[in-house]
Amino acid sequence: MINIVAYKKYFLAVSALLVLTALGASVVLGFKEGIDFTGGTLWQITVAGTNGAPVTTEELQTVFEEKLSIADANIVSTATAGEFLVRFSPIDEKKHQQDLTILANTFPRFSELSFQSIGPSVSAQLKTNALWAIVLVLAGISAYIAFAFRKVSYPVSSWTYGWITLATLLHDVAIPAGMLAILGAYYGVEIDTNFVVALLVIMGFSVHDTIVVFDRVRENLLVTRDKTDFSTVVNTSVNQTVARSVNTSFTLILVLIALLLLGPDHLYYFVLTLLVGVVTGIYSSVFVASPLLLVFRKISTKK
Numbered sequence: 001m002i003n004i005v006a007y008k009k010y011f012l013a014v015s016a017l018l019v020l021t022a023l024g025a026s027v028v029l030g031f032k033e034g035i036d037f038t039g040g041t042l043w044q045i046t047v048a049g050t051n052g053a054p055v056t057t058e059e060l061q062t063v064f065e066e067k068l069s070i071a072d073a074n075i076v077s078t079a080t081a082g083e084f085l086v087r088f089s090p091i092d093e094k095k096h097q098q099d100l101t102i103l104a105n106t107f108p109r110f111s112e113l114s115f116q117s118i119g120p121s122v123s124a125q126l127k128t129n130a131l132w133a134i135v136l137v138l139a140g141i142s143a144y145i146a147f148a149f150r151k152v153s154y155p156v157s158s159w160t161y162g163w164i165t166l167a168t169l170l171h172d173v174a175i176p177a178g179m180l181a182i183l184g185a186y187y188g189v190e191i192d193t194n195f196v197v198a199l200l201v202i203m204g205f206s207v208h209d210t211i212v213v214f215d216r217v218r219e220n221l222l223v224t225r226d227k228t229d230f231s232t233v234v235n236t237s238v239n240q241t242v243a244r245s246v247n248t249s250f251t252l253i254l255v256l257i258a259l260l261l262l263g264p265d266h267l268y269y270f271v272l273t274l275l276v277g278v279v280t281g282i283y284s285s286v287f288v289a290s291p292l293l294l295v296f297r298k299i300s301t302k303k
Contacts, residue, residue, distance in 0.1 A: 004238050005231045008291035009233040012292045018268045018280075022178025026186075031177075032184030035087070035240050037127045043086040048109035055107065060084060063106055067100050079265075090119050098227070117285055130196040131156040132172070137200060141207050142166040148211075149218060155230045155297050164292045165210055168284040173199045176276040180269070202277030205252075209285035210247045216241050217293065230297055236255035249282045 003009070025124060035042050048053045057075050064073040064086070073088040091099075096115060104110050118126075146162030177199070183189035216237040254292060256275040 002235075002239055002242060002286075004194060004235050004287070004290050005077055005294065008294060011287035012291055015171055015284065019174050022174045022181075024179040025178040026174070029181045031181055031183040032190045033127075035116060035118050037130075039090055039118050039124075040268065041086075041088050041090055041115075043088075043115050044083070044113040045086065045103070046080075046083045046109075046111050046113060047107050048082050050108055058082070060086075063103070067102050067106060070099075082109075087229040090117050092117075119161060126193060133196065134199060134203075137203055139170055140168060141169065141203065143286075144232045145207075145211065145214070147212065156293060160293070160296045161214055164289055164296065165207060165214075165286075167292060168210055168289045169203050169206060169229035169294055171288060172202055172277055172281045174203065175280045176273045179276055180273065183269070194267075195273065198273040198277065201274060202281060205249075205278060206281030206284060207231075209249070209281060210289045212245060213238060213241050213285055213290060217290075231294055234290050234293055238286055242286055245282060245285060252278055258261060 030048065047060060049055050057077055060075050061073065073086055076085045076087075077083070078085060096117070100112060100258070129204045142162040142165055144162075145158045145165045149161045156194040180189060180191055180195065200212050216225060217234055220228075220233045220237050221230075253275065256271055258280065259271045260268065
């Protein structure tokens with residue numbers, strides 16, 4: 001049996017340390033934004049010379065500057081031989097087709113894997129919409145839980161459940177966000193709209209586990225009718241639900257690990273963000289949300 005009450009200070013201290021580190025990394029290091037948020041063109045191509053001879057980054061850079069008149073091209077070779085990622089200023093579809101023809105005529109073996117070009121106004125709108133999506137989801141979930149627990153007013157108010165849920169959600173998105181800030185600063189990992197999708201998925205999954213625990217607390221409070229100490233009710237409720245939460249989450253973790261190891265490269269950091277968020281969500285539902293109920297109870301008692 002997990003004794004949440006006895007060790008709640010240690011559980012909360014671990015979470016506080018992780019969140020403060022993640023927030024510090026996010027603020028100090030910032031995020032390396034992809035073209036979804038900064039605007040520009042991202043072109044993924046495969047190139048080979050005569051008889052399949054490899055083409056160097058320098059050779060490709062010269063072609064882009066002299067034949068395509070693209071002076072700001074940033075060309076990076078990938079782990080796959082002959083495959084390159086090229087980033088430069090936004091271009092229209094007419095220019096794109098012209099450049100395709102020139103590259104196809106220049107290199108005997110050339111193919112386009114992907115092409116994405118986003119203007120600065122569109123990227124600014126995407127960034128604004130992404131921020132609003134996260135804020136509205138956080139506010140909506142907190143308000144919904146406060147409404148769902150409106151009949152539970154003792155020993156903590158219904159709004160307390162909503163505020164604690166908001167705190168756990170911030171905990172669950174801050175840690176993977178901090179991880180990506182560190183990866184971006186030291187390994188050049190960029191964030192895009194997939195990052196926002198990952199955070200929204202994490203919030204949805206995390207709030208599910210938290211609601212399961214809180215709902216059992218509510219049920220036990222109605223059964224005991226103030227005859228049992230609140231800390232005992234919380235501790236009992238967590239132990240009644242922890243097996244379900246861990247087992248359900250473990251199946252998802254196995255799937256994410258499989259995708260991380262065997263899935264496509266362009267989804268690697270999206271899956272990694274989900275994996276870290278799911279693990280932190282399990283921890284927060286059991287070791288953060290429940291202890292915070294006791295903390296808020298203690299504060300309200302003093303008042």
